[in-house]
Amino acid sequence: MRSAVLVSGAGGALGSALVAQLAKSGLVVAAGRGVSQSELDGAHGRGRTVAAPLELGVPAAWRELSERLSREDIVVDGAVLAAGGWRGGATLSDTPDDVWSAMLAGNLETVRVSLQALLPGMVERRRGSVVVIASSAAVRPWESAKAAAYAASKAGALALVQASAAEVLAGGVRLNALLPSVIDTPANRNATPKADFSRWVSPASIAEVAGFMLSDAARDISGAALPVYGRVGV
Numbered sequence: 529m530r531s532a533v534l535v536s537g538a539g540g541a542l543g544s545a546l547v548a549q550l551a552k553s554g555l556v557v558a559a560g561r562g563v564s565q566s567e568l569d570g571a572h573g574r575g576r577t578v579a580a581p582l583e584l585g586v587p588a589a590w591r592e593l594s595e596r597l598s599r600e601d602i603v604v605d606g607a608v609l610a611a612g613g614w615r616g617g618a619t620l621s622d623t624p625d626d627v628w629s630a631m632l633a634g635n636l637e638t639v640r641v642s643l644q645a646l647l648p649g650m651v652e653r654r655r656g657s658v659v660v661i662a663s664s665a666a667v668r669p670w671e672s673a674k675a676a677a678y679a680a681s682k683a684g685a686l687a688l689v690q691a692s693a694a695e696v697l698a699g700g701v702r703l704n705a706l707l708p709s710v711i712d713t714p715a716n717r718n719a720t721p722k723a724d725f726s727r728w729v730s731p732a733s734i735a736e737v738a739g740f741m742l743s744d745a746a747r748d749i750s751g752a753a754l755p756v757y758g759r760v761g762v
């Protein structure tokens with residue numbers, strides 16, 4: 529039996545940094561859209577990762593993944609849920625239904641379905657730690673004018689983490705949320721080329737914090753909402 533950490537949104541900017549960090553110390557299941565085994569092998573070496581291309585909001589896709597992992601004798605006892613996205617730019621009154629739905633689907637539904645897929649096995653084995661990437665918007669929604677759908681979806685994800693953390697604590701499983709502000713990604717640099725990038729938190733730095741939260745050194749931390757703001761003022 530091989531133990532693994534699952535990273536969701538592994539094809540994204542933060543997700544790929546998480547895979548790089550976590551693959552240094554163990555097997556990583558890289559889940560989400562846009563993951564390819566040959567690219568992962570090229571980046572991290574063969575046998576360090578398992579590519580799991582899947583739609584994270586679809587329970588049947590998780591069942592298929594779970595069957596595959598048990599055939600391959602892999603057990604997931606840690607996870608970092610980093611799938612999500614941002615759409616905004618309009619007041620709530622002008623927010624189209626598809627933007628509202630996309631925010632809830634990407635930032636909240638993916639977390640719900642992932643937790644429902646992962647937690648029962650962890651509780652059964654009495655071992656597990658999950659880190660969810662929420663956002664500073666979850667606790668500072670007034671900074672998300674013209675992105676209310678995003679803020680609401682991230683606040684929902686944080687509530688899900690903290691309520692579920694209370695449910696599984698006695699089962700030996702921990703859940704925590706990280707709250708990044710602006711992450712230093714190519715997309716953010718392109719969107720705001722005149723910003724001071726040195727104040728933003730890097731994906732590699734968030735990956736180190738996530739690694740700590742998964743580790744036994746954080747064994748007494750559950751239900752936390754940890755700000756990871758870099759040098760962005762609060």
Ligand SMILES: NC(=O)c1ccc[n+]([C@@H]2O[C@H](COP(=O)([O-])OP(=O)(O)OC[C@H]3O[C@@H](n4cnc5c(N)ncnc54)[C@H](OP(=O)(O)O)[C@@H]3O)[C@@H](O)[C@H]2O)c1
Binds near residue numbers: 543561584663710
């Ligand atoms: N970037 C920031 O400044 C910032 C700040 C605070 C919090 N966050 C959060 O940090 C996380 C990572 O952000 P990022 O900048 O790395 O975003 P990113 O580059 O867009 O990566 C997100 C990844 O998740 C995937 N994904 C989204 N929904 C999915 C679904 N239903 N099924 C499968 N895959 C799905 C995306 O695939 P597609 O590309 O195909 O959609 C993408 O590969 C997100 O939760 C984001 O909300 C980001």
